[in-house]
Structures are given as C-alpha cells and as structure tokens.
Amino acid sequence: MFSDQAFRAELGQHLARLWRYGMLLSRNRHVAEDLVQATCVRALERSGQYVAGTRMDRWLLSILHSIWLNEVRARRVRQGQGVADAESQLTFDGEYAAQTHVMTAQVIRRVDALPETQRETVYLAYVEGLSYREVAEILQVPIGTVMSRLATARLKLAEYPPLQAVPNSPAGDRQ
Template sequence: MLPRLWRYGLVLSRQKHLADDLVQATCVRALERAEQFVAGTRLDRWLLAIMHSIWLNELRSQRVRQGQGFVDAEHELSFDGESQAQDEVLAAQVIKRVNALPEAQRETVFLTYVEGLSYKETAEILHIPVGTVMSRLAAARLKLAETATPRAMSDKSTGERR
C-alpha cells in the first residue's frame, strides 16, 4: 500500500517531502485507529480516506495560520534523465496538464483513473456524491481537452505518435 499512498500524497501535496509526511501521518493514524477498520472492507479505500482527511485538516490549519485563501501548491514534478524516451516527455506533459487542474478535479482524476477506483469508491473516499465525481471527471476531461496543443490534437487525429 505504501507506493499507492505515496502517489496519492504526491497528487495532493505536489511535493515529495510533503507526500512522505502524509504517508507517515496516514500510517500512524491507521495504527492508532486500527479498531475502526471494518474487517472484510477494502484497506486501500480506508487508508486513502484517512490520507484525504489528514490533507484537508492540514489545508485548513494552514489557512488559519496564513489568514485566508488557498494554499499555493504550484510545484511541478520533476523527472530524472532528460534524454529519456519521448514517451516520458509526453508523460511529463500530461502530468503537468493534470497538475494544472483544480484540486478537486485533480484528486478525483487520480483516484478514478490512476488508482482505478470506481466512482462509488472515489465518492466514499472524498465524502461526496457519485454525481459530483462524475461531474468533476467530465469537467476535468473538458479542461484537459482545452489545454491540449493544436499539434497534439492534429497528431491524435492522424494517428501519429509523438
């Protein structure tokens, strides 16, 4: 579960050291509240929900300390190996576009498309209705389509791989 938790922590925080802290806090809270885990349910959903809750609490406390407004989390992911294959360059571009999504859309995209959770599971983790998950995903797809470069769109239509 640690790699999955770390990926989600990175999606939420956009910073490696904060993702590490989130994973650690999630593990500690899960151990402290182990009796709350319902046998026969999915451990991954429970842990992701704990991490989401910790992240929201951290955002709230930062807003209180800083006054008001959203916490600036505009940090891009970096990739090692500048000379790596074009696929990795494309992956970096996709990640950059996904990172530019509003936080609610970004975390919904991650849980649904990267972690492969169902709409219902994503809704339960985020404590939102399934319809909101569907709405966020639709809005994210539209936003991603809008930010696609004309060259990328023409390559897609001609079937060329970039």
Template sequence: MSEQAFRAELGQHLARLWRYGLLLSRNRHVAEDLVHATCVRALERAGHYVAGTRIERWLLGLLHSIWINEVRTRRVRQEPARNGAETDNAFATKPHVMAAQVIRRVDGLPETQRAAVYLAYVEGFSYSEVAEILQVPVATVMTRLATARLKLAEYPPLYTVATSTEADHS
C-alpha cells in the same frame, strides 16, 4: 485481523499513499508527513477497519481527510508555491515526452479535479469508491471528472515522436 497482519497490510500500501499525498500536496516532504500521519491514524483506528474490505480505499480516505482537516486548513508548513521542480522527474526524459505532457496538463487542474482524475484513472477506483475516499457524493465525482475531461480537451493534441516511416515521408 491481528495487529501484526494489519501492520503488514498497511505496509503494502505505502507507495500508493505517498503517490496520492504527493498529488495533493505537490511537495515530497509534505507527502511523507501525510503518509506518516495516515499510518499513525490507521494504527490508532485499526479497530474501525472492517476486515475483508479494500484497505487501500480506507487508507486513501484517511490520508485525504488528514490533508483536508489538518495540513491544508492549518497550513502546517506555510511553504512557498511550488516552482514545478517536484514533478519534473524521470518523466522529463525523451522516451516519456507524452507522459510528461499529460502529467503537466493534469497537474494544472484544480486540486479537486486532480484528485478525482488520479483516483479514478490512475488508481482505478470506481466512481463510488472515489466518492467514498473524497467524502463527496458520486454525482460530484462525476461532475469533477467531466469538467476535468473538458478542460484537458481544450489543449492541443499531444506532441508525438515521429516514427521512422513518418520521418522518411517528410
């Protein structure tokens, strides 16, 4: 793959990388830094990418590795704990009440479970692909997802907006 083709392919996955960076860091600025570092690393290691394989899996793996090895362990930003404002965005509007509730519940999971849930259920990666991205055994992914499902099942049912027929009967 030529450098120009590689750059074009990389550019198609920036939004996905940013979403994953935001999920991990819970901070927009740190997510942007993660995406930037991932792009730099991807360009530096373009020769390691095997053409024909899923580049998004490779890129998410690079981002995850950067998060673990550089950002998190060195605590680059030393920023205070998030106050909840980062994810209280467009989902807070009335038509998205259930989506906002789901996001808050998933956001309350430990980082390892949150990442596994995101990659498997939002991005649609298989368990083996999630394991490769997170650099853990498939059994660990399965355990994290099962534990997350159990934790999420402890919550009461989600609030639902009553339909007009339900409201008429009350």
C-alpha cells in the same frame, strides 16, 4: 478481525500508493511523506475500526484525504511551500524513455493545471483505478459530483492540442 501483525503487514503494502496520493495532493515530497506517516499513525490508532475483508487501500486513502483537508493543507497555505516540478520527478533512459518522459510531463502539466478538486478526482479514478463510488467515498462527496468533476476535467483536457513527441533525429546522426 486482523491480528496486529497482519494489519501492519497489509498496511505496509499500501505505502507507495499512499505516497503517490500524498504527492498529488501536496505537490511536495516532504509533505507527502508526512501525510503517509500521519495516515499510518492514525490507521494504527484506529485499527479496531477497520473491517476485515474490506479494501484497506480505500480506507487508508480516505484517512490520508481527511488529514490533508483538516491539517496539512492549512499548514501548507500558511507556509507557502512550493510545487514539485513534474520534469524533475521524471527520468529518462534512451529514445523510448525520452519520448515517454516528454509525453508524460505534458500530461502531468495538463492535469496539474486542473483545479484541485478535479485533479484529485482524476487521480483517484484514472491513476489509482478506483470506481466512481469508491472515489466518492474517499472524497466524501456524492457520486454525481465525482462524475461531474471527471466530465469537466475531460472537457478541459480536450481543449489542449494533441501531445507532441520529440522528433526523431536523422539516421545519419547516429553512430
């Protein structure tokens, strides 16, 4: 069993990951921050339920997902809160960064257009690198549902034309 200090230290290591998942689900910076805070509170309240030696990140992501489903999503729908614009969340510095920015924004828009269940499944599997079984546990669905959602999402994403890079400016334009 973890000491309270060790539990808190490990919890702190997962805050950025929780925030990214909160942003994916809520599409709102403030709601994502609220989700992370609520997740931390719930994790601290239920720290006795955490089994030392298991993956805390999976446990925390599952808590965050549960909070989202049970509380925040219903509140967001009632309040009609907005969507975070992918391009405003990205910055660029120089030609390489600009290319990365443009292509990343295209990928984010395409993934963002997926239905919520596919979008969160794609995020957990491909961005967070969780196994299908781990994704299924977090989302509380059968592993076959995870596989189906990912296959459907891949087919939908394959319908898009290839990503477009920003054309390089002619060498004469540089000084």
